[in-house]
Amino acid sequence: MSLEVDVEHRLGTVTLQAQFTATGRLTALFGRSGAGKTSLINIIAGLTRPDRARIVVDGVVLADTGRGIDLPPHRRRVGYVFQEGRLFPHLTVRQNLTYGRWFTPASARWGSFDGVVAMLGIGPLLDRRPALLSGGEKQRVAIGRALLSSPRVLLMDEPLAALDEARKAEILPYVERLRDEGQVPIVYVSHAVSEVARLASTVVLLAAGRVVATGDAVDVLGRLDLMTATGGREGGAILDTRIERHDARYDLTVLSCAAGEIVVPRLDRPAGAITRIRIQARDVMIATVEPSGISAQNILQGTIAEIGRPAGGSVDIRLDCRGQALLASLTRRAVDQLGLRTGLAVFAVVKTVALADG
Amino acid sequence: MLDLTPEELTAVRLSLKVALWATVVSLPFGILVAWALARGRFWGRSVLNGLVHLPLILPPVVTGYILLLLLGRRGPIGQILADTFGIVLAFRWTGAVVACAVMGFPLLVRAIRLSIEAVDPRLEEAAGTLGAHRLWVFATVTLPLALPGVIAGAILGFAKAMGEFGATITFVSNIPGETQTLPSAIYTLTQVPGGDAGAMRLTAISVAISLAALLASEWLARVVERRIRRA
Numbered sequence A: 001m002s003l004e005v006d007v008e009h010r011l012g013t014v015t016l017q018a019q020f021t022a023t024g025r026l027t028a029l030f031g032r033s034g035a036g037k038t039s040l041i042n043i044i045a046g047l048t049r050p051d052r053a054r055i056v057v058d059g060v061v062l063a064d065t066g067r068g069i070d071l072p073p074h075r076r077r078v079g080y081v082f083q084e085g086r087l088f089p090h091l092t093v094r095q096n097l098t099y100g101r102w103f104t105p106a107s108a109r110w111g112s113f114d115g116v117v118a119m120l121g122i123g124p125l126l127d128r129r130p131a132l133l134s135g136g137e138k139q140r141v142a143i144g145r146a147l148l149s150s151p152r153v154l155l156m157d158e159p160l161a162a163l164d165e166a167r168k169a170e171i172l173p174y175v176e177r178l179r180d181e182g183q184v185p186i187v188y189v190s191h192a193v194s195e196v197a198r199l200a201s202t203v204v205l206l207a208a209g210r211v212v213a214t215g216d217a218v219d220v221l222g223r224l225d226l227m228t229a230t231g232g233r234e235g236g237a238i239l240d241t242r243i244e245r246h247d248a249r250y251d252l253t254v255l256s257c258a259a260g261e262i263v264v265p266r267l268d269r270p271a272g273a274i275t276r277i278r279i280q281a282r283d284v285m286i287a288t289v290e291p292s293g294i295s296a297q298n299i300l301q302g303t304i305a306e307i308g309r310p311a312g313g314s315v316d317i318r319l320d321c322r323g324q325a326l327l328a329s330l331t332r333r334a335v336d337q338l339g340l341r342t343g344l345a346v347f348a349v350v351k352t353v354a355l356a357d358g
Numbered sequence B: 001m002l003d004l005t006p007e008e009l010t011a012v013r014l015s016l017k018v019a020l021w022a023t024v025v026s027l028p029f030g031i032l033v034a035w036a037l038a039r040g041r042f043w044g045r046s047v048l049n050g051l052v053h054l055p056l057i058l059p060p061v062v063t064g065y066i067l068l069l070l071l072g073r074r075g076p077i078g079q080i081l082a083d084t085f086g087i088v089l090a091f092r093w094t095g096a097v098v099a100c101a102v103m104g105f106p107l108l109v110r111a112i113r114l115s116i117e118a119v120d121p122r123l124e125e126a127a128g129t130l131g132a133h134r135l136w137v138f139a140t141v142t143l144p145l146a147l148p149g150v151i152a153g154a155i156l157g158f159a160k161a162m163g164e165f166g167a168t169i170t171f172v173s174n175i176p177g178e179t180q181t182l183p184s185a186i187y188t189l190t191q192v193p194g195g196d197a198g199a200m201r202l203t204a205i206s207v208a209i210s211l212a213a214l215l216a217s218e219w220l221a222r223v224v225e226r227r228i229r230r231a
Helices: A037-045 A093-103 A113-120 A135-147 A165-181 A193-199 A217-221 A224-230 A332-338 B006-039 B045-057 B060-071 B076-085 B093-117 B121-129 B134-163 B166-172 B182-191 B196-229
Strands: A003-011 A014-022 A026-030 A052-057 A060-064 A078-081 A153-157 A186-190 A202-207 A210-216 A236-247 A252-257 A260-265 A274-280 A284-287 A298-307 A314-321 A324-331 A345-350
Touching: A003 A037, A014 A037, A014 A202, A026 A037, A026 A193, A037 A052, A037 A078, A037 A153, A037 A186, A078 A135, A078 B121, A093 A113, A093 A135, A113 A135, A113 A165, A135 A153, A135 A165, A165 A186, A165 A193, A186 A193, A193 A217, A193 A274, A202 A217, A210 A217, A217 A236, A224 A314, A236 A260, A260 A298, A284 A314, A284 A324, A298 A324, A314 A332, A314 A345, A324 A332, B006 B045, B006 B093, B006 B134, B006 B182, B006 B196, B045 B060, B045 B093, B060 B076, B060 B093, B060 B166, B093 B134, B093 B166, B121 B134, B134 B182, B134 B196, B166 B182, B182 B196
Parallel strands: A014 A210, A026 A186, A026 A202, A078 A153, A153 A186
Antiparallel strands: A003 A014, A003 A052, A052 A060, A202 A210, A236 A252, A236 A274, A236 A324, A252 A260, A284 A345, A298 A314, A298 A345, A314 A324
16 A cells, blocks of 8 residues: 655645655554644545645545646545544435445445444444434444445544544444454544554654654654654653563563563453553653662663753653663753763663553 | 305316426426535526526516516517427416416525535535545435425425416416416406405415415425434
């Protein structure tokens, strides 16, 4: 899969100017509200006519204003899952789901009705009307409807934003499954770092209409200079780990990654499974000598790779733990007292590990 | 009381026939024009809007006279219709249909337009991303959701056609059995001595038909609305 986007479009006082190429299974357009994420996705879908754009999905040119190409939305074959679902109220769930199939040439169809219904668990809803569905059910049907139009790319515009936490947790596994089945590349708009950390293989970071960074999710979220943009107080590194073994006696699970072994409360997943975790910068302490007599279970060895610019009383630091980036947020005084400088070998004491995909 | 004379019965039947045809003929055009006005972005939109509303502001007699000038046997359009298609409208019941359709058109379009404008354009966008061409979007999303308004507009047009007098009498005159509709018949009865009883009978029928149409439209709109919005 490849998605090539090069867009220029005036939006009131800011100019959206975005150029990136994404090859991952799930590309997150990530940024604060007002960064231009939804405008960008609407331009990809053809719902907004841009001043200038070149959009290519897997070699198919959807728009190239320079060459006078600008396919109307109905000929782009992009599946669009809107924030508010936008199910047709006068049709049943079944009719909503099959709506797009009508317009897809038989040769371009993929995925079966039954398969999609089973994957999204919406079998019992088929004969109902959208008005009788819960928010989470509506979004699942909306995802199914977009999928069954056999799109070249699936666009999701903050599909969880209108849902409460419980409903979000209900939808996320379906998005993950969709990503892992890999039948269709996904572009996922979000302002929530937790969603991006959990789902994204590629991140396109937007701020004030511009692309600030593009790349592998682990790399982009692990960059010090982007911490304010990626997470602010919630900022932190993500690590892709593998489940090494379970410790039945203490109800723990041992994960391994380049940085070493990390112990977390027992996970209900088989050994060998790939698990993405997130370590927030404010949950990392730094020691210059190996700490002993400490209750923290996860102590990783590394070197200081980068010291950020101080903001108020605190400084953000990036560690290189055998190739794996780790972010830490320290007070300025601690940095001075410990004499921290780039290249110094240190120990990172990790207080809390959050499961990014749990 | 409802002991109608054969002439009166003919007038009632003719009026129903004319109003029905006027509604059926103008509905497709009305829907198209309402759609264009509600969603279209094209040059001459306000001109079209003005043109559609013209019969509402002009004196009906003037509208009828314009129709006579355009569609009469010697009129620019009437001549073509007569020579090429053999269709004569002036002083025929078909002419009454045209007069009623034209007079009811603004009401019909207005009701349909409002209900189309009330359809969430984001649903139409969604249909577009699912591969539906604009015409399909209209047929499968916009029109079904606007159906209550379409019904209301059609009934309004029908009621207007039942009561149309000025344009009809000017364009097709008042020929018993051919163009003497209910209002024309009432008018004639009030002009002759001893016609009061007949005028009263027809008035009662006129009121009953209009009320029935109104109630039917409310009921239909409710049924459709329920079918659209609920399970």
